[in-house]
Amino acid sequence: MKTAICRIFTAAAVATALSLSAVLSEGARAAETSGPAPSAADETCLACHGQDGMSKTFPNDDSVSLHVDGRAFAASVHGPLGCSSCHAEIDLANHPGGGKPFASARVFSIAMARVCSQCHEDKAKLFEGSVHASALRAGNLAAPVCTDCHGEHAVVHKVPTANDVSCRKCHGAIFDAYLQSPHGKAYGKPGLMKAPICADCHRAHDVSPASTGTGLRDACLGCHTNAVEAHQKWLPNTKLHLQVVSCPACHAPTSQKRVDLRLYDPVTKRDVTAKDEQARLDVPAGASSGTVLDSKALWDLMRGVDRNGVPGRMTLVGRLDVRSGAEAHQLTDKSKAIRDCVVCHRKGADPFKNVTISIIGPDGRPIRYEAKQNVLHGPGSVEALSGFYAIGGTRIGLLDVLLALALLAGISAPVAHLVLRRLSRRRQSAEQRAAGKGE
Amino acid sequence: MIRNQRTGTMRKLYVHPLPVRIWHWINALGFVLLILSGLQIRYSGAIQLMSFATAVQTHNVLGGVLILNYFVWLLFYLFTDKIRVYHPELNPAKHFRGSLRQLWYYGYGIFKGQPNPHHVSVYRKFNPLQSMTYQIVMILLVPIQFYTGVLLWDVTRFSASIQLFGGVRVVDTVHVVLFIFFIGFIFIHPYLASLGHTTMAHFKAMVTGYEEVEDEPGRGEPR
Numbered sequence: 001m002k003t004a005i006c007r008i009f010t011a012a013a014v015a016t017a018l019s020l021s022a023v024l025s026e027g028a029r030a031a032e033t034s035g036p037a038p039s040a041a042d043e044t045c046l047a048c049h050g051q052d053g054m055s056k057t058f059p060n061d062d063s064v065s066l067h068v069d070g071r072a073f074a075a076s077v078h079g080p081l082g083c084s085s086c087h088a089e090i091d092l093a094n095h096p097g098g099g100k101p102f103a104s105a106r107v108f109s110i111a112m113a114r115v116c117s118q119c120h121e122d123k124a125k126l127f128e129g130s131v132h133a134s135a136l137r138a139g140n141l142a143a144p145v146c147t148d149c150h151g152e153h154a155v156v157h158k159v160p161t162a163n164d165v166s167c168r169k170c171h172g173a174i175f176d177a178y179l180q181s182p183h184g185k186a187y188g189k190p191g192l193m194k195a196p197i198c199a200d201c202h203r204a205h206d207v208s209p210a211s212t213g214t215g216l217r218d219a220c221l222g223c224h225t226n227a228v229e230a231h232q233k234w235l236p237n238t239k240l241h242l243q244v245v246s247c248p249a250c251h252a253p254t255s256q257k258r259v260d261l262r263l264y265d266p267v268t269k270r271d272v273t274a275k276d277e278q279a280r281l282d283v284p285a286g287a288s289s290g291t292v293l294d295s296k297a298l299w300d301l302m303r304g305v306d307r308n309g310v311p312g313r314m315t316l317v318g319r320l321d322v323r324s325g326a327e328a329h330q331l332t333d334k335s336k337a338i339r340d341c342v343v344c345h346r347k348g349a350d351p352f353k354n355v356t357i358s359i360i361g362p363d364g365r366p367i368r369y370e371a372k373q374n375v376l377h378g379p380g381s382v383e384a385l386s387g388f389y390a391i392g393g394t395r396i397g398l399l400d401v402l403l404a405l406a407l408l409a410g411i412s413a414p415v416a417h418l419v420l421r422r423l424s425r426r427r428q429s430a431e432q433r434a435a436g437k438g439e
Numbered sequence: 440m441i442r443n444q445r446t447g448t449m450r451k452l453y454v455h456p457l458p459v460r461i462w463h464w465i466n467a468l469g470f471v472l473l474i475l476s477g478l479q480i481r482y483s484g485a486i487q488l489m490s491f492a493t494a495v496q497t498h499n500v501l502g503g504v505l506i507l508n509y510f511v512w513l514l515f516y517l518f519t520d521k522i523r524v525y526h527p528e529l530n531p532a533k534h535f536r537g538s539l540r541q542l543w544y545y546g547y548g549i550f551k552g553q554p555n556p557h558h559v560s561v562y563r564k565f566n567p568l569q570s571m572t573y574q575i576v577m578i579l580l581v582p583i584q585f586y587t588g589v590l591l592w593d594v595t596r597f598s599a600s601i602q603l604f605g606g607v608r609v610v611d612t613v614h615v616v617l618f619i620f621f622i623g624f625i626f627i628h629p630y631l632a633s634l635g636h637t638t639m640a641h642f643k644a645m646v647t648g649y650e651e652v653e654d655e656p657g658r659g660e661p662r
Binding site: 234236237239240243266315341342345346347348349381382385386387388389391392395396399402403406407409410411413414417418420421424425428 | 482485491492549550551593595605607615616618619620623624630
């Protein structure tokens with residue numbers, strides 16, 4: 001009897017388990033088949049490309065997966081367009097095997113990404129002006145293209161979470177610093193304002209070099225709309241400070257600073273590029289990366305620039321910035337920002353210990369040449385650095401000597417004259433007394 | 440109107456009208472404070488007379504006050520006949536001789552108890568050296584100092600003028616070179632002022648308006 005009851009319970013348990021298993025697997029199948037199905041034409045492609053492990057190998061032994069998740073593609077924003085919209089170059093008569101050969105998987109990916117511009121002309125145009133596109137044109141295959149950020153087939157509209165931002169693939173250290181900043185900590189959290197992520201400041205497609213132009217400052221001021229007024233309450237020459245001091249230089253207080261002196265054309269009001277001046281820029285164009293320019297070299301450089309161009313046209317525009325992209329993202333709460341003017345406005349201040357001279361390189365990023373600190377303090381800087389001066393911090397040493405002489409002369413001349421007057425008066429009195437006695 | 444007040448062998452001559460005295464003492468106090476705040480601005484980290492921010496604010500406000508004060512001086516002299524004290528000596532030989540005589544007095548004669556070759560009168564209150572110095576200071580150096588100061592006060596607003604001047608570092612260098620000159624001047628000027636017939640005579644005169652001059656017939660009348 002006991003054994004029979006046990007058998008009944010066991011059978012019931014097995015039946016329950018089997019039913020549950022059947023229900024779960026049905027659910028799983030339903031989930032697999034939810035969403036739009038690929039079109040009949042796409043199914044033709046997927047007959048091969050839907051198979052796991054399908055890949056293409058390149059002459060350099062790179063390989064790229066040719067597997068496409070049909071359901072994911074069909075559910076993507078490009079699903080209704082079908083495979084042939086982007087892969088119009090495929091000639092079924094010669095496929096597989098036909099088509100243009102590619103040297104590597106990366107070259108293949110870059111070439112395939114160009115197809116996006118057929119529909120996304122506006123975005124492609126923005127991208128073409130970006131630092132990424134410039135790097136690509138300059139031969140940097142690591143520069144990102146459309147598919148590196150948006151994916152190849154399963155392209156969907158979504159707001160990225162901090163963890164799946166594609167920028168971090170290349171800019172990991174910068175992104176880690178961002179995550180520790182007030183922006184990174186607030187990102188994705190509900191609030192009055194949406195905290196920014198990479199593309200909000202650097203823009204998604206027309207990404208410009210972070211250390212050139214006014215784009216990043218404008219991005220800061222775009223959200224922090226009362227920042228100018230807030231600075232004007234305590235910061236003299238606010239507009240100038242906002243022009244020549246990058247926001248992180250004060251708002252990332254632990255960052256190392258540097259002064260970057262950039263060649264600038266005041267007539268065209270733009271930075272001079274290596275492309276513009278290649279024939280004329282003797283020192284920077286010829287200098288190796290290890291070259292450290294001193295006052296004399298800087299003087300020669302500026303004279304060299306003017307020699308073959310319009311005399312006196314070029315100038316150097318200085319800017320106080322942080323030394324690295326990661327440091328630029330080490331922003332802190334504004335209560336911890338640098339507010340003490342003397343951090344910069346004193347002789348020997350840290351920001352003026354690191355000096356670079358730069359011109360804009362072919363890819364839009366600055367090419368920097370290290371310079372000695374004395375380029376900021378020498379008498380020659382009056383001409384060579386006429387457009388950059390930070391009170392106290394970059395003062396000319398020779399003028400300090402002149403001041404000391406003026407003080408010395410101003411005090412010693414009256415004192416010496418006074419002493420001589422007293423002595424001569426005493427002598428005159430003595431002479432008069434002697435003359436009186438003589439009479 | 441010339442006011443004379445006989446006091447024994449010395450007579451009092453009204454040489455410094457009230458607007459000039461007001462201008463002078465505001466200028467004197469302003470210059471001292473501008474020099475102190477200027478030193479603090481330029482040498483922050485090395486000296487601590489006041490905070491950098493206070494120094495900048497003080498320097499800016501005082502600069503504005505002294506510019507307005509300059510116009511008190513300018514308008515007074517432009518619209519009164521007292522401008523004659525600043526009329527240059529058009530005869531270079533005469534001017535040169537007078538300057539040399541004055542230099543000789545300061546460098547030698549004064550030690551020998553010789554009298555000052557210059558005799559103050561209402562329209563000749565400056566000796567030839569002073570006349571030349573004050574013309575340069577008041578008509579050239581002070582306006583340049585004010586102009587460069589205004590440019591540095593708001594570098595962005597006056598960027599076009601700064602560019603015309605040759606750049607912000609050029610403007611600053613000119614401002615600092617003149618600042619150095621005025622530092623020397625601020626020591627020399629009161630010392631020379633103490634070389635009257637008594638140490639305090641010229642200081643008192645700049646308060647009361649009356650210079651005490653030797654009572655010599657014919658002196659003190661308008662030229």
